[in-house]
Amino acid sequence: MISVDEARAHLFDLVSPQDVETVALAQAAGRMLARDAVAMRDQPPFAASSMDGYAVKSAEVEQHAIFKIIGEAAAGNGFSGTVKPGQAVRIFTGAPMPDGADFVVIQEDTDRRDDLLTITEAPGAKSNVRPAGVDFGIGDRLTAPRRLSPSDVALLAAMNIPDVPVSRQPVVALISNGDELVMPGDTPGPDQIIASNTFGLKALFEDVGAQVRMLPIARDTTSSLTTALELASGTDLIITIGGASVGDHDLVEEVTGALGMERAFYKVRMRPGKPLMAGRLGKAAMIGLPGNPVSAMVCGHIFVVPLLRHMLGLANPLPEICTAPLTAPLPENGPRAHYMRATRTGDGIAAAGNQDSSLLRVLASSNALIVRPPGDPARDTGDTVDYIPL
Amino acid sequence: MISVDEARAHLFDLVSPQDVETVALAQAAGRMLARDAVAMRDQPPFAASSMDGYAVKSAEVEQHAIFKIIGEAAAGNGFSGTVKPGQAVRIFTGAPMPDGADFVVIQEDTDRRDDLLTITEAPGAKSNVRPAGVDFGIGDRLTAPRRLSPSDVALLAAMNIPDVPVSRQPVVALISNGDELVMPGDTPGPDQIIASNTFGLKALFEDVGAQVRMLPIARDTTSSLTTALELASGTDLIITIGGASVGDHDLVEEVTGALGMERAFYKVRMRPGKPLMAGRLGKAAMIGLPGNPVSAMVCGHIFVVPLLRHMLGLANPLPEICTAPLTAPLPENGPRAHYMRATRTGDGIAAAGNQDSSLLRVLASSNALIVRPPGDPARDTGDTVDYIPL
Structure with a gap:
């Protein structure tokens, strides 16, 4: 591993x-x-007024100064003349500064009578002009x-x-695998459950910027799985879900092997999600995710999302790691990294009581995964732990 | 205000x-x-195995015990018989537990010879059975x-x-307003700039779950703005952008007034974004956002995103407020709430040096808005401030 x-x-x-x-x-x-x-x-492509007011020469700005208003500059319609000493131009926010003016006296600091402008309040030092290119x-x-x-x-x-x-958006093919699965809306037989992983993973991968093709459920037969894998032709990443434990993973291995898969690895020192496998199948990368719903979603967060970000070119595609104090103790961890469903609040973070990898309700009510390295000792309330926000 | x-x-x-x-x-x-x-x-709809192994009676589980294997239970294809004393059923993860069995000895703890099973390792107390409905x-x-x-x-x-x-997704109409604006890809005249607010706001509102219609730019004439507002017919929320300062807001007010707008408020004690207006126009809500790019985007975050969440039914639609220590001091705030473009790092948070409301580059490189209440005193490095993550 x-x-x-x-x-x-x-x-x-x-x-x-x-x-x-x-x-x-x-x-x-x-x-x-x-x-x-x-x-x-x-x-802006030109020096522009940042306020409504009057454009004048800054050297002339002082309380009680009087100006003659010679025109108007609006956004999109500047004043074409030049402001000379003793002159002012009515100006609006975003309008180009007229030639000769370098200061805007804001409207609230003035009094206007016809074309005569008086500065009534002492203007501040701020010119209210945005330089070109600021x-x-x-x-x-x-x-x-x-x-x-x-x-x-x-x-x-x-x-x-x-x-x-x-x-270009990576195109991802999702293939659920197993005789026990039916699609939502179908009527499951007595030994069957509803396929949920493909729906959750589709949403997760689309959030990162992938295009997702949900393919028909592959049954536990060579021909059914072969058909599904052939339908994945032309995609960038093929993901099978399920059949990832000791017994029936053989089928995924057998069929992908017959189709020429070069395996990169099988089994990762983590939980949930140990029976992860990956390789290349034709022009596509291929990942075999475990079938337990929580394992599939956690492996989606821990492996597939970073892989998609890497394919898209992001320099740092790994999940963001945050830290928070525990609000409840954690037992010693075993030899595998553990991604624990957890709830982060303002006070800190606490792992869910039941970490079984079948519990979608626990995952849906969690907003974080506590990351525990292999062999992490028992942790007390108040100890700081790493987590990945969900 | x-x-x-x-x-x-x-x-x-x-x-x-x-x-x-x-x-x-x-x-x-x-x-x-x-x-x-x-x-x-x-x-699960039935008690199911959480491991690959052998289903037996828990009372018979001990190291060196021997069982006769009488069948197999796979996910989707359970075992139809009953497990009797001394019997075991080969079982795979997700398979229904056979009648009569209440414990799964994991594969790694067993040795199988034809149809004879020996428990080789001392099994733990864990039954490896997921109860129905867990x-x-x-x-x-x-x-x-x-x-x-x-x-x-x-x-x-x-x-x-x-x-x-x-x-249902709220349908939002976006109308940029101003003679100074041209669409991206057009060639601006000497006094013109490119319309950017509608593009940024469209992306922001779509992120929250709105459908956005970007309407043609309205020129600074009654007829042009009237035409654009009529095109907004049938939407849930009409947003005009620009013309929101003293001078030309008159036009938005005049035209919406002629169309029967009932104004709810005009001007908010905040920056950037003071000249915000809102009301009802026919069957739609209407908001007039200021035209400075950063003001428009900040008001989008502070007002429109919460409004959309409220329309969608979210019980707590307000922006999430976080806290962080300052890594640089802040001067005393004036009489208006200030939403300062800022960068949050692992060390804390610092406001951008230039808070001018025209600076899209500063906004695009920020990941937070520091929230300063009216009259907030000067703050030192290390003081805790509120912020909204972007």
């Missing part, structure tokens, strides 16, 4: 970075910027790789980048 | 809860569960309202709920 870190390193070796494609800016949020975006213009200048970059946030998208718009180079 | 809390209360009064609609489970992630989901079955039972609920996570979706699948009642 190998460690979690070793397994991740093997997984990352199985894939290549995704190609680059171009998407419209309105579809770019959440996508991974694949090449630096470079500003082709200054923002937000960004030509050549400034939004650096790739970077998952684009709403604010990033606004910035790209301001940079006038209507089409954005992003990493 | 009213406070941020007062403004939010007014906003919440402008809307009604969204209708309920049904979506397919595969599309339910990220949607707001609108009614409790109730389990119509137990999970995950959930008939009548157990996933309680609404709740934004559905990937794990929730897996749980709903396991509950055999193929169609999920969720809140």
